[in-house]
Amino acid sequence: MKQVLQNLKDGRTTLWDVPMPAMSRGSLLIETGSTLLSSGTERMLVDFGRASLIGKAMQQPDRVRDALQKVRTDGLAATLSAITDKLDQPLALGYCNAGVVIAAGPDVDGIQVGDRVVSNGKHAEYVTVGENLCVRIPDNVPDEDATFAIPASIGLQGVRLAAPTLGETFVVIGLGLIGLLTVQILIANGCRVIGVDRDPARATLAAAFGATPLPAGVDLVTDVLARTGGIGADGVLICASTSSDEPVAQAARMSRTRGRIVLVGVAGLSLSRADFYEKELSFQVSCSYGPGRYDPRYEEKGLDYPIGHVRWTENRNIAAALQLMANGRLKPQALITHRFTLDEAERAYTLLVDRTPSLGIVINYPRSDGAVAAPNMARIATVDARARMLPLTGEGQPATVLASAVRVNIIGAGNYAGRVLIPAFRRAGAAIHGIASRNGVTAAHYGRKHAAAFASTDAAALCASTDSQAVVVATRHETHAGYVIDALKHGKHVFVEKPLCLSHEQLQNISDLFEQARADARHATRAEPVLMVGFNRRFAPQVVRIKNLLAPLAAPKALVLSVNAGMIPADHWTQDREIGGGRIIGEACHFVDLLRHLAGSPIASFDATGVKATAPASCDTASITLHFESGSIGTIHYFANGHRSLPKERLEVFCGGKVLVLDNFLKLRGYGWPQFTKQNLWRQNKGQEACVAAFVDAIASQGPAPIPFGELLEVSRVTIDIAEELG
Secondary structure, three states: OEEEEEEOOOOOEEEEEOOOOOOOOOEEEEEEEEEEEOHHHHHHHHHHHHOOHHHHHHHOHHHHHHHHHHHHHHOHHHHHHHHHHHHHOEEEOOOOEEEEEEEEOOOOOOOOOOOEEEEOOOOEOEEEEEHHHEEEOOOOOOHHHHOOHHHHHHHHHHHHHHOOOOOOEEEEEOOOHHHHHHHHHHHHOOOEEEEEOOOHHHHHHHHHOOOEEOOOOOOHHHHHHHHOOOOOEEEEEEOOEOOOOHHHHHHHHHEEEEEEEEEOOEOOOOOOHHHHHHHOOEEEEOOOOOOOOOOHHHHOOOOOOOOOOOOOOHHHHHHHHHHHHHOOOOOHHHHEEEEEEHHHHHHHHHHHHHOOOOOEEEEEOOOOOOOOOOOOOOOOOOOOHHHHEEEOOOOOOOOOOOOOOOEEEEEOOOHHHHHHHHHHHHHOOOEEEEEEOOOOHHHHHHHHHOOOOEEEOOHHHHHHOOOOOEEEEOOOHHHHHHHHHHHHHOOOEEEEOOOOOOOHHHHHHHHHHHHHHHHHHHHOOOOOOOEEEOOHHHHOHHHHHHHHHHOOOOOOOEEEEEEEOOOOOOOOHHHOOOOOOOHHHHHHHHHHHHHHHHHOOOEEEEEEEEOOOOOOOOOOOEEEEEEEOOOOEEEEEEEOOOOOOOOOEEEEEEEOOEEEEEEOOOEEEEEOOOOOOEEEOOOOOOOHHHHHHHHHHHHHHOOOOOOOHHHHHHHHHHHHHHHHHHO
8 A cells, every 4th residue: 555654854755656554453544535634743744854953952851851861861972862763664644534434353342344434544555553543434524525524623622621502702823724714713712713823824814714813013012901991812822833932921911810721733832920820820731632642541542431421532523513514513624735646745745845835635535446435334344464564676785695594484574673683684694584563564664674575464474484494583572482383383593672471370381282282293304393483682792701700609799789770651562561561571571580590590489679660650660689509699679760860781791709790781890800800892792793693503504503492481470470579
């Protein structure tokens, strides 16, 4: 399918061929009919992309501070690599989509196949969207009009926060797309509306809707006071997009005592206390479409808010905007200034770049052959599954790929997979056969970049593919066990990013299947499967040096590992027990494995004490002591309540009157070692490339797994036990 993407490095907007998106529980697959460009938001993204690196930094001072902090803790090279890789990722544009549902996932109740719906889907021929972000379109509302329901719901949420009453006077500052929709909503609410914009054409359009436009060049505050008999406006909605503080200052001065100001757009917020204090003004920032926005439980899991407690959610705001269109109160057609076909999408964005006067820019999409005959037909033909596989030309592809190269399929193309894992497999000599991601965009991007044969959204097909020897699993944690099992059933070697799984039941299933696969391989006199978890720290060069230094010493070891893990919000997916497993299983498993490796002995028992979470989340601040059968001990201080200026990891090893200290995988120092004092690196190295290379070499040479299977089971079992102990 075709999708509009933006290059963040230079701001170029292009039309890509990408695989169709994959569905999940509670989601809908929609064939797009029309989408709307948001001239404000999307112009801002285009301008950001076209800016120089310095210009980008000036627009995001918070990110600059984060980058400088990362330089201090991880080094300049690692920071620059992270920034350039982030800017290299294509950005999917758009959030105003109207189309027809062609498939519905499990747990979808309110919408059926064949329904016309509006959603916040991207500019793409097909999109998948959660049920709470989709609303049926009334029969008398065309697709083009329906796309305006999304920006209208943004204005509607601002109006709800302002709580206008019949006969009140409201000022709308900024008569762009959202501003003009907000004008119509206020007038439908029985308000007198004054519109403010420097563009005379937009002011004239506001007048056509029934607003009183203020002429250019007038003193806005004086004029509003004059038009309200000196009282001032009852409320002001700021729908402009500017870095200036002036709109907020003007809004305060033109408001009546105890007036309401709502910021719907973007404006500077250097407020004058006197302006607000003397009038007891209320000021509020509106959050997009309304309650539910950015709440993963609402948007991804489909958990609606009870209507008796939250009357107007983002879904219900969108539905209300559509009803206003159906009743003739909102007239989107008057706001359409340009229409393009999907193949002309790049021209549409040229309008934004060239600052051509525009408001509603609509993109219309072709219908697929025979897929949809009428908006309300009950049954839709199944989309060809091959549309989820996209052959790639492989930009940057080497002239030849050795026939003997280990061929791998990658499932998951997130930030870590794209920045670290996929390049590591290429450098290890592996040939990337296919890459799959849920939305298809990242799979296509990294597939082109790293010479993959195809991009896909069909993970099951990659597990079953006969054209690869190994499967790499780099998806969200709750899917790891399923993909590992599926790949093993198809006779594949498996590299899975930590954790291996989230429960003892999953661990037992993996163990049983792996032992069966190993027995089958022996019976068939072929190489045994290699199962590898991405416990990369044991492969870091400085850890290898520590292991070698400790090898001659028979005395028990005392290991102390301090991890400044940093705070992650309680609603982040990694904190969700069902999705991420919590941070102990999701990340602390790394450190359990590292100490198990350095101790060189099985874990006999553990003690774990954690700081009780104040929110309903798993414990992520804990001290864990491991007791090894050899008599060694290891303590992991995994703390999420520290400051980010402290480097993340520090390892101390005490043994036989000697000490080794490793700081953040940059500086290793020895105390009491006759022939070793230090090993410092210019760039942080946590062993990711060596870990991948060991896996690839084991497959190519038909040698043993780099990490014994028993150790993988042991570390996974103990980590799950620790997480359960901490609660």
